Amino acid sequence: GDAAARAERKFEKKLEFYSKVRHTVASLATQKTIAKKKKVRSRQKKLKAYDLSTLTEFLPELKTSQQPKPADFKLKSKNRKNLVLKEGNQLQAVINHPAFQSDPLGAIHQHLQSTQPTVDEKPKRRENRKGKKKSKAIAGLQSMEM
Secondary structure, three states: OHHHHHHHHHHHHHHHHHHHHHHHHHHHHHHHHHHHHHHHHHHHHHHHHOOOHHHHHOOOOOOOOOOOOOOOOOOOHHHHHHHHHHHHHHHHHHHHOHHHHHOHHHHHHHHHHHHOOOOOOOOOOEEOOOOOEEOHHHHHHHHHHO
8 A cells, every 4th residue: 555655646746747847838938929029029119210101291292203113112021121220320320410419400401401302382471351461470470469
Protein backbone atom coordinates (compact mmCIF):
# COMPACT_ATOMS: atom_id res chain seq x y z
CA GLY A 1 0.00 0.00 0.00
CA ASP A 2 2.81 2.39 0.83
CA ALA A 3 4.48 1.91 -2.57
CA ALA A 4 1.18 2.42 -4.38
CA ALA A 5 0.46 5.63 -2.45
CA ARG A 6 3.95 6.86 -3.17
CA ALA A 7 3.57 6.12 -6.90
CA GLU A 8 0.20 7.88 -6.86
CA ARG A 9 1.76 11.01 -5.29
CA LYS A 10 4.59 10.97 -7.82
CA PHE A 11 2.06 10.69 -10.63
CA GLU A 12 0.02 13.61 -9.23
CA LYS A 13 3.17 15.73 -8.89
CA LYS A 14 4.06 14.99 -12.52
CA LEU A 15 0.56 15.96 -13.64
CA GLU A 16 0.80 19.18 -11.62
CA PHE A 17 4.19 19.95 -13.13
CA TYR A 18 2.93 19.37 -16.68
CA SER A 19 -0.12 21.57 -16.08
CA LYS A 20 2.20 24.35 -14.82
CA VAL A 21 4.37 23.95 -17.91
CA ARG A 22 1.26 24.06 -20.16
CA HIS A 23 0.05 27.19 -18.38
CA THR A 24 3.46 28.88 -18.72
CA VAL A 25 3.70 28.05 -22.43
CA ALA A 26 0.21 29.42 -23.03
CA SER A 27 0.94 32.66 -21.17
CA LEU A 28 4.22 33.10 -23.07
CA ALA A 29 2.40 32.61 -26.37
CA THR A 30 -0.17 35.19 -25.30
CA GLN A 31 2.57 37.65 -24.34
CA LYS A 32 4.25 37.07 -27.68
CA THR A 33 1.07 37.85 -29.65
CA ILE A 34 0.49 40.96 -27.54
CA ALA A 35 4.04 42.13 -28.24
CA LYS A 36 3.50 41.57 -31.97
CA LYS A 37 0.29 43.60 -31.88
CA LYS A 38 2.07 46.40 -30.01
CA LYS A 39 4.81 46.45 -32.65
CA VAL A 40 2.24 46.67 -35.42
CA ARG A 41 0.38 49.46 -33.60
CA SER A 42 3.55 51.46 -32.99
CA ARG A 43 4.54 51.02 -36.62
CA GLN A 44 1.11 52.26 -37.71
CA LYS A 45 1.36 55.22 -35.34
CA LYS A 46 4.73 56.16 -36.82
CA LEU A 47 3.28 56.00 -40.31
CA LYS A 48 0.28 58.08 -39.21
CA ALA A 49 2.63 60.74 -37.88
CA TYR A 50 3.90 61.28 -41.41
CA ASP A 51 0.45 61.15 -42.99
CA LEU A 52 -0.41 64.66 -44.10
CA SER A 53 -3.54 63.74 -46.05
CA THR A 54 -5.72 65.73 -43.62
CA LEU A 55 -4.05 68.92 -44.83
CA THR A 56 -5.45 68.48 -48.33
CA GLU A 57 -8.79 70.01 -47.38
CA PHE A 58 -7.01 73.29 -46.52
CA LEU A 59 -4.77 73.40 -49.57
CA PRO A 60 -5.90 74.83 -52.91
CA GLU A 61 -6.97 72.38 -55.59
CA LEU A 62 -4.37 71.49 -58.20
CA LYS A 63 -4.97 70.18 -61.68
CA THR A 64 -5.62 66.45 -61.67
CA SER A 65 -3.06 65.84 -64.43
CA GLN A 66 -0.23 66.84 -62.08
CA GLN A 67 -1.19 64.34 -59.37
CA PRO A 68 0.06 60.74 -59.74
CA LYS A 69 -2.60 58.07 -60.02
CA PRO A 70 -2.97 56.03 -56.81
CA ALA A 71 -2.97 52.74 -58.76
CA ASP A 72 0.49 53.49 -60.20
CA PHE A 73 1.92 54.56 -56.85
CA LYS A 74 2.26 51.50 -54.62
CA LEU A 75 4.81 51.41 -51.84
CA LYS A 76 6.46 48.20 -50.87
CA SER A 77 7.50 47.83 -47.25
CA LYS A 78 11.17 48.55 -47.99
CA ASN A 79 10.34 51.66 -50.02
CA ARG A 80 7.85 52.79 -47.36
CA LYS A 81 10.50 52.36 -44.66
CA ASN A 82 13.01 54.39 -46.68
CA LEU A 83 10.40 57.07 -47.31
CA VAL A 84 9.53 57.28 -43.61
CA LEU A 85 13.23 57.58 -42.71
CA LYS A 86 13.81 60.22 -45.40
CA GLU A 87 10.76 62.26 -44.35
CA GLY A 88 11.72 61.89 -40.69
CA ASN A 89 15.17 63.29 -41.42
CA GLN A 90 13.61 66.11 -43.44
CA LEU A 91 11.25 66.90 -40.55
CA GLN A 92 14.16 67.00 -38.09
CA ALA A 93 16.07 69.33 -40.43
CA VAL A 94 13.07 71.65 -40.59
CA ILE A 95 12.55 71.59 -36.83
CA ASN A 96 16.24 72.31 -36.19
CA HIS A 97 16.36 75.15 -38.74
CA PRO A 98 16.90 78.53 -37.00
CA ALA A 99 14.24 80.31 -39.09
CA PHE A 100 11.66 77.70 -38.09
CA GLN A 101 12.67 77.84 -34.43
CA SER A 102 12.34 81.62 -34.27
CA ASP A 103 9.01 81.85 -36.16
CA PRO A 104 7.43 78.50 -37.14
CA LEU A 105 4.31 79.87 -38.82
CA GLY A 106 6.27 82.54 -40.64
CA ALA A 107 8.74 79.96 -41.91
CA ILE A 108 5.92 77.72 -43.15
CA HIS A 109 4.20 80.71 -44.78
CA GLN A 110 7.43 81.76 -46.48
CA HIS A 111 8.01 78.19 -47.71
CA LEU A 112 4.50 78.00 -49.13
CA GLN A 113 4.87 81.41 -50.78
CA SER A 114 8.06 80.31 -52.50
CA THR A 115 6.86 76.85 -53.57
CA GLN A 116 3.15 77.25 -54.37
CA PRO A 117 1.84 79.06 -57.45
CA THR A 118 0.21 82.38 -56.69
CA VAL A 119 -3.53 82.79 -57.06
CA ASP A 120 -4.65 86.26 -58.20
CA GLU A 121 -7.87 86.90 -56.38
CA LYS A 122 -9.09 90.36 -55.38
CA PRO A 123 -10.98 90.67 -52.09
CA LYS A 124 -14.70 90.95 -52.67
CA ARG A 125 -16.48 94.05 -51.46
CA ARG A 126 -19.61 93.67 -49.41
CA GLU A 127 -22.70 95.76 -49.94
CA ASN A 128 -24.46 97.46 -47.06
CA ARG A 129 -28.22 97.83 -46.71
CA LYS A 130 -28.41 100.88 -48.94
CA GLY A 131 -26.67 99.11 -51.81
CA LYS A 132 -23.36 100.91 -51.37
CA LYS A 133 -20.18 98.85 -51.41
CA LYS A 134 -18.01 98.70 -48.31
CA SER A 135 -14.34 98.00 -48.23
CA LYS A 136 -13.13 95.08 -46.14
CA ALA A 137 -11.30 97.39 -43.72
CA ILE A 138 -14.50 99.25 -42.82
CA ALA A 139 -16.46 96.01 -42.52
CA GLY A 140 -13.76 94.59 -40.24
CA LEU A 141 -13.84 97.63 -37.98
CA GLN A 142 -17.60 97.45 -37.66
CA SER A 143 -17.55 93.77 -36.75
CA MET A 144 -15.02 94.50 -34.01
CA GLU A 145 -17.33 97.12 -32.46
CA MET A 146 -20.05 94.57 -31.84
